[in-house]
Amino acid sequence: MGNITYKAQEYSDSKQLPFRIEVEKYTLFSLFPDVTGRKVIDVGCGEGIYSRALVDLGAVHVIGVDGAADFIELARKKNVGYEGKIEYHYKLIQDFQGQGDRDLAVGSYVLSNPINLEEAVAYCKSINACLREGGRFVGFNNNPFEVFDGVRYAEYSFQKEMHGDTEGGEVIYRVLGMSNPIINFYLKPQTYEKAFREAGFSGFSWRRISLNPTNEQGEAYWRNLFANEPPFIAMLAEK
Numbered sequence: 001m002g003n004i005t006y007k008a009q010e011y012s013d014s015k016q017l018p019f020r021i022e023v024e025k026y027t028l029f030s031l032f033p034d035v036t037g038r039k040v041i042d043v044g045c046g047e048g049i050y051s052r053a054l055v056d057l058g059a060v061h062v063i064g065v066d067g068a069a070d071f072i073e074l075a076r077k078k079n080v081g082y083e084g085k086i087e088y089h090y091k092l093i094q095d096f097q098g099q100g101d102r103d104l105a106v107g108s109y110v111l112s113n114p115i116n117l118e119e120a121v122a123y124c125k126s127i128n129a130c131l132r133e134g135g136r137f138v139g140f141n142n143n144p145f146e147v148f149d150g151v152r153y154a155e156y157s158f159q160k161e162m163h164g165d166t167e168g169g170e171v172i173y174r175v176l177g178m179s180n181p182i183i184n185f186y187l188k189p190q191t192y193e194k195a196f197r198e199a200g201f202s203g204f205s206w207r208r209i210s211l212n213p214t215n216e217q218g219e220a221y222w223r224n225l226f227a228n229e230p231p232f233i234a235m236l237a238e239k
């Protein structure tokens with residue numbers, strides 16, 4: 001994991017932007033299985049937005065793991081009302097000792113951080129160790145099928161910059177209201193597929209992101225985001 005230089009509070013505030021609510025949250029929620037009574041791990045949980053959402057959806061216990069101190073600090077501050085239901089760990093996922101008891105692992109933007117196959121395998125192995133047999137992973141990520149040279153999506157309150165499909169090349173997100181960019185690393189689709197396989201997952205598939213049909217902005221606003229390969233993609237895997 002490279003050093004996270006963006007600020008937790010600014011990142012948290014960006015969760016109010018339309019692409020986060022109508023695409024990111026909508027896609028994730030549509031892919032979560034029924035979590036009623038289930039145990040979940042939120043990998044790279046950040047300030048815990050989806051950890052709390054999973055409890056709200058009925059999960060009985062959520063572990064949130066994140067390697068950035070200010071994100072975990074903010075997550076713990078926001079844990080009022082969730083005590084005993086969410087426990088946060090300030091740790092790199094590669095160093096977290098999973099107990100094989102989780103029904104679901106959620107990874108929102110966490111797999112945009114490994115810089116090569118070896119790191120991706122290490123992330124995936126740790127996620128795998130958290131899951132019971134038959135447990136599932138639901139991820140949301142930079143879309144590795146979208147390759148370009150330049151900057152896109154400024155009309156959606158974020159800019160995505162990339163320069164081709166070199167493995168480990170930077171994919172930079174500048175999000176409205178955030179003073180520092182989010183720096184991710186490009187890995188090819190086959191690299192992710194291999195990483196999940198090597199980590200012991202039996203099934204892996206990509207899912208196109210989806211738009212909340214009742215979004216406030218209207219279809220025309222979103223056309224460019226969905227015109228070709230969208231900037232983000234979801235991933236499903238099964239242990």
Ligand SMILES: C[S@@+](CC[C@H](N)C(=O)[O-])C[C@H]1O[C@@H](n2cnc3c(N)ncnc32)[C@H](O)[C@@H]1O
Pocket residue numbers: 001004043044045046047048049050065066067068071091092093094107108109110113182
């Ligand atoms: C863009 S944020 C997303 C946070 C949260 N999942 C969300 O959707 O709001 C990515 C998070 O992954 C965390 N992260 C990246 N690599 C990690 C690793 N190896 N171990 C633990 N956390 C990691 C970062 O610290 C950061 O908080």
